[in-house]
Amino acid sequence: MSEKKTQVKMLEEAFKQFNATSSELEKSYHLLKTEVRRLKKELRKSKREKEALREQAERNHRLAAVGEMAARTAHELRNPLGSIELFTSLLQKEISKTSNDPEKTAWAGHLLSAVKSMDHSITNLLLFTRKPRPVFKETNLRALISDLLGFAAQLFKQHRIEVFHKIDRRLENISCDEDLLRQVLLNLILNAIDAMPGGGALKISAHTAHDTPEEIVISLSDTGSGIAETALPQIFDPFFTTKNTGSGLGLSIAQNAVTAHQGRIQVENRNGCGAIFSIYLPKHREGQHAQQTQ
Numbered sequence: 001m002s003e004k005k006t007q008v009k010m011l012e013e014a015f016k017q018f019n020a021t022s023s024e025l026e027k028s029y030h031l032l033k034t035e036v037r038r039l040k041k042e043l044r045k046s047k048r049e050k051e052a053l054r055e056q057a058e059r060n061h062r063l064a065a066v067g068e069m070a071a072r073t074a075h076e077l078r079n080p081l082g083s084i085e086l087f088t089s090l091l092q093k094e095i096s097k098t099s100n101d102p103e104k105t106a107w108a109g110h111l112l113s114a115v116k117s118m119d120h121s122i123t124n125l126l127l128f129t130r131k132p133r134p135v136f137k138e139t140n141l142r143a144l145i146s147d148l149l150g151f152a153a154q155l156f157k158q159h160r161i162e163v164f165h166k167i168d169r170r171l172e173n174i175s176c177d178e179d180l181l182r183q184v185l186l187n188l189i190l191n192a193i194d195a196m197p198g199g200g201a202l203k204i205s206a207h208t209a210h211d212t213p214e215e216i217v218i219s220l221s222d223t224g225s226g227i228a229e230t231a232l233p234q235i236f237d238p239f240f241t242t243k244n245t246g247s248g249l250g251l252s253i254a255q256n257a258v259t260a261h262q263g264r265i266q267v268e269n270r271n272g273c274g275a276i277f278s279i280y281l282p283k284h285r286e287g288q289h290a291q292q293t294q
């Protein structure tokens with residue numbers, strides 16, 4: 001082979017190598033470019049996340065301050081509200097004793113219901129702003145439920161709701177925080193009333209749970225609207241409401257209070273119509289004395 005030919009061959013080889021290397025380089029360049037683009041995207045995302053976290057922290061801070069303020073206001077409202085309730089009930093007694101005017105007695109009754117409803121909302125607000133710390137004591141569940149049914153009797157009548165209850169006689173003494181459980185049950189009863197604007201039936205039962213005899217189950221079943229399947233996973237979330245004037249706090253408070261009792265609350269739609277809420281509570285608890293004295 002002539003020298004020229006050899007040089008051409010070498011040149012061709014060099015070109016080939018050059019092309020291969022430059023296509024390798026091009027590939028690496030593209031990979032690098034894609035990687036840089038991905039990293040830039042990630043950087044933007046993490047900047048956005050950081051910003052969102054900062055905003056969330058600010059919002060939480062503001063919420064905590066508003067919560068604190070709401071709790072203080074609620075506390076301040078409690079005393080005058082108690083006086084209004086006391087004097088209205090004295091007035092009601094006086095009216096029915098002296099004038100025997102049923103209309104005026106009814107006015108006083110309306111005032112009393114309004115005050116009780118305000119008191120219930122204030123209690124909800126106070127319970128929402130702090131973690132429930134139950135003070136356990138022996139409580140007569142039958143008496144508690146009868147008391148609540150008496151409390152809401154006027155509302156049942158007004159909304160044409162029939163009430164049935166079946167409370168196991170043996171549940172005289174359960175260990176719970178009576179005030180907390182009262183608020184939980186009242187929230188569920190008021191929700192059931194709201195769900196039956198055209199009247200209906202509310203059944204309350206309390207008995208030993210079939211599958212877990214160490215627990216009692218209190219269930220409330222209504223013949224109302226039931227709960228939309230899409231709403232079911234959210235109804236215990238704070239502020240979730242489908243009502244125009246709802247606060248969305250009732251069920252969240254109920255769940256927190258039941259959990260603080262080492263219990264659980266479940267909901268399901270009834271076949272046909274209405275909803276059933278079931279509260280499972282341990283009959284007795286370990287270390288009860290320790291918790292009582294905390």
Ligand code: ADP
Pocket residue numbers: 187191192195222224225226227231235236240241242243245246247248249250251252274275
């Ligand atoms: P609020 O009563 O202020 O809306 P809750 O937390 O008590 O707040 O209830 C959240 C939502 O759960 C209600 O807005 C309603 O949509 C639904 N809900 C609760 N109880 C019932 C019930 N018995 N029947 C139908 N829906 C209910």
